[in-house]
Structure formats: C-alpha cells, structure tokens
C-alpha cells in the first residue's frame with residue numbers, strides 16, 4: 001500500500017466494516033495496524049477486481065475454487081497465496097485449470113510468516129507462474145526494500161513445496177515436542193525434503209525448485225519456526241492433546257492437517273513412497289501413537305541415500 005493503490009476485500013461485509021473502522025485485523029493479525037492508504041471493501045469481488053491491475057487471493061485452499069470461479073473472467077494477472085492441496089486432491093493450478101482456465105494466474109509463495117511480513121522484516125518470495133506477465137506483475141508489485149521476489153516458471157514444483165512442507169512441519173513439531181533431539185529433527189527435515197522432491201517431480205515439478213525458497217526454504221522455516229501453525233499442531237499432539245483440541249486452539253487454518261491424507265493418496269497413485277507423510281496421516285487419524293511412529297520410521301530397512 002506504500003507504493004500502490006491497494007484494496008483489501010473481505011467476504012463478510014460486517015468484517016470489512018470492522019476492519020475499516022478499527023484499522024486492525026484483531027482476529028487474524030492482532031497488533032498490526034493497517035496502513036492509512038489501504039482501502040477496505042466488502043461486496044462484489046468481481047467488480048472490484050475489474051478496477052485493479054493485479055489480484056491476490058489470500059484465502060485458505062478451501063476458499064480458492066469459489067473465488068477463482070467468481071473471478072474467471074478477470075483480465076488482470078492473479079496470484080494465490082494458499083499452500084496446500086484442495087480436498088478434491090488438486091493443487092491450486094489444477095483447480096484453476098478446471099474452473100478458470102483463461103485466467104493469467106500463478107502463486108506467490110515461499111518462506112513468509114505473515115506477522116514478519118507485516119512488520120516489514122526482510123523476506124524472500126517466489127513468483128511462480130507459467131505466464132511471464134504474471135511473474136513480472138508480481139515482481140513489479142512486491143519486490144522492494146523489505147521483500148525480494150524471485151521469478152520461477154515451475155508452478156507445479158512451487159505448489160508442491162508449499163503444500164508438503166506443512167505436513168512435514170507437523171512431523172517436526174511432534175519430534176521436537178517429544179524431545180527426540182536435534183539429530184532427529186535434521187533427519188526429518190532432510191528426508192522430508194527427499195519425499196517432497198519425489199512427489200513434486202512426479203507431479204511435473206523440476207528437482208531444483210525443491211532446493212529453492214518454496215522447497216527447502218519454506219520447509220526449514222515452517223518446520224523449525226514456532227510461528228508455524230502446522231508445527232504448533234505437532235507440538236500440541238506431542239503434549240497429549242487431541243487433534244481437535246490442537247486445531248481448535250489455533251484459531252487459524254493448518255493446511256497440513258487438511259491435506260496430509262491427499263498428499264499420501266496422490267503419492268500412492270504415482271508409486272511415490274512418503275513414509276514420513278504417511279506416519280503423519282496415521283498420527284492424525286489416531287491409528288499410530290507418536291512413539292510407535294518413531295519406531296516405524298527408524299525400523300525401516302536400510303536404503304541408499306537418494307531423493
């Protein structure tokens with residue numbers, strides 16, 4: 001908003017009015033004042049999008065399809081921020097191909113806790129799209145003193161990185177909550193990266209994408225940073241809390257909880273092995289206790305080290 005005319009749209013008109021009046025989002029981003037220049041609107045998102053040169057969709061994955069359907073005729077470049085698989089099993093670009101194939105679209109992703117971005121702390125992002133116009137619009141809009149934006153035309157790879165790291169952050173939260181040690185955490189992150197890479201390549205991503213910000217970068221941030229809601233779920237499970245309690249106390253979406261099963265199912269259909277993600281699914285289902293999951297992972301047959 002410091003450099004552009006920006007309108008924040010909320011689906012709930014009452015919430016939009018509250019944001020306008022309080023100049024703060026007390027439920028989702030407390031303590032961060034909205035810039036004076038930021039306009040806030042409810043109402044029809046289609047008419048609003050038609051008056052802007054770039055559209056950013058900042059809902060959880062569950063809200064992406066509805067907004068893309070509504071905005072299918074939008075001519076401005078559009079990017080989503082959500083990281084996950086939809087409950088149908090699709091990634092964001094697959095949802096877009098199904099419901100709004102003519103959109104010039106992509107994802108703005110990478111290691112970026114919202115609170116830190118909002119405070120202006122240095123952050124590096126990835127503008128991922130197969131369309132050059134989208135990559136360039138995102139870089140032009142967001143690249144600046146506080147944010148570096150790297151362009152990448154590998155949207156499937158960037159999306160798999162953003163989705164799978166959430167599942168792995170639950171595993172790492174559990175590992176740390178159980179005090180399994182720093183060796184165990186490093187092993188989880190590294191072998192988790194191998195799982196992410198295997199699935200991402202099978203879904204059309206390039207291996208090098210997973211060594212970048214939307215792969216390794218976001219995995220390290222989310223797996224080790226206590227601001228992560230997915231990591232917090234793992235920490236809470238390690239304290240013996242139920243999944244319902246862990247999710248309820250967050251008050252925010254934890255995409256890894258919602259898509260862990262999808263990740264494993266899509267991997268299974270592609271013949272990709274994901275033992276850590278599979279253990280997370282069993283833990284979330286309650287069919288495996290944390291200690292048994294550790295034993296299952298450690299008890300696997302020896303293997304050559306490769307992605």
Ligand SMILES: NC(=O)C1=CN([C@@H]2O[C@H](COP(=O)(O)OP(=O)(O)OC[C@H]3O[C@@H](n4cnc5c(N)ncnc54)[C@H](OP(=O)(O)O)[C@@H]3O)[C@@H](O)[C@H]2O)C=CC1
Pocket residue numbers: 011012015028058059060061062063064066067081082083084112113114115251252253255
């Ligand atoms: N928070 C972070 O640090 C980061 C989050 N992300 C990703 O961004 C996505 C959103 O995360 P985050 O904002 O933190 O989630 P939160 O749970 O904190 O907030 C969700 C927001 O989305 C709104 N919303 C939910 N469903 C819809 C819908 N169908 N249509 C329109 N608005 C909707 C909610 O509004 P309402 O109150 O009306 O329900 C609320 O404003 C996730 O996929 C997450 O992985 C990516 C990078 C960083």
Ligand SMILES: O=C(CO)COP(=O)(O)O
Pocket residue numbers: 083110111112113114166169218221222227228229230231253254255
């Ligand atoms: O994606 C994120 C940081 O890049 C936020 O992760 P959480 O959803 O786990 O909080």
